[in-house]
């Protein structure tokens with residue numbers, strides 16, 4: 001049974017008022033709110049077992065280690081990884097992608113090719129540009145059509161011996177478009193030996209993820225966008241792919257033996273977890289996984305689809321409102337502009353006065369904005385606790401903005 005009131009009751013922040021109005025939080029693609037169970041897991045850790053992990057013989061250190069490793073196993077099951085040591089704790093998607101891009105450096109030669117798509121977040125563009133600068137490799141970008149649909153036929157021509165990495169997101173944060181990653185992975189496997197990295201920052205909060213079925217080499221996501229704490233994230237890597245990577249950060253925790261002459265590295269996952277991790281955050285991320293699984297993926301996805309369809313229908317009733325990527329398969333996001341209403345942030349400011357939190361601007365995806373020849377959009381993005389009434393409030397707010405601005 002899906003009980004929206006029961007779900008909302010778990011999020012204290014949803015009772016807050018903003019500018020004298022009940023909060024309508026529709027900026028979930030930037031970060032989601034956190035349920036009590038996640039807050040409690042974090043607080044419990046600090047109140048009862050705070051200690052550094054993996055190094056202490058004393059009881060608290062062992063309890064902290066056990067709790068964090070239990071969380072790693074929850075995440076392993078959440079994404080159906082084969083082994084728990086294929087799950088690396090990071091501080092977010094950005095760090096995960098940078099880790100892989102850096103640690104691949106010695107496998108890339110001049111004129112090798114890295115393929116990304118037009119629909120990427122800056123954090124799945126810039127680390128690859130930096131890798132190209134270090135190595136002389138070339139970046140190729142899968143084009144998209146006017147509906148925001150990736151033109152993946154080019155891959156038949158592009159993929160080959162030179163291709164070393166294909167890195168794409170599963171869901172676009174700017175437009176909510178669901179990309180055909182299964183086909184992209186299939187083509188990559190058939191036509192090259194390239195690694196595949198999936199940016200799952202916007203899919204892990206919404207979809208059931210199965211990294212073995214997908215057959216990707218790397219899958220990265222952020223804890224804070226899926227009801228977990230800020231400063232948490234996951235890099236999944238297939239064992240063989242992770243074994244082939246150079247180390248990233250050097251330091252404590254990641255060594256087997258360290259001397260001034262030579263250092264040998266620890267095995268997975270510790271090779272990629274140098275230094276003291278965010279123990280409380282990583283434990284609380286496990287609680288976020290429990291929260292999603294208690295609701296159930298099917299319930300969650302059905303509700304979010306209903307919200308998206310309803311929002312799209314209501315917003316399109318407004319004359320002069322354009323939704324970007326309207327015709328594409330989408331999840332969780334409507335990204336739009338009001339004709340003649342000036343810059344998106346003007347609309348955002350009026351909505352804020354009404355207690356409605358949306359994102360405005362380029363959403364860390366300037367190439368997409370350039371493609372549509374706009375400076376930015378207004379983006380409303382949904383989570384499992386959002387309601388149809390909130391979408392009505394949004395629609396009325398947008399109408400008010402139109403009356404004031406156009």
Ligand SMILES: *Cc1c(COP(=O)(O)O)cnc(C)c1O
Nearest residue numbers: 092093094121123169173201222
């Ligand atoms: C948010 C986001 C990122 C960056 O995630 P951080 O948590 O800021 O590191 C990367 N890709 C996509 C698609 C995102 O939505």
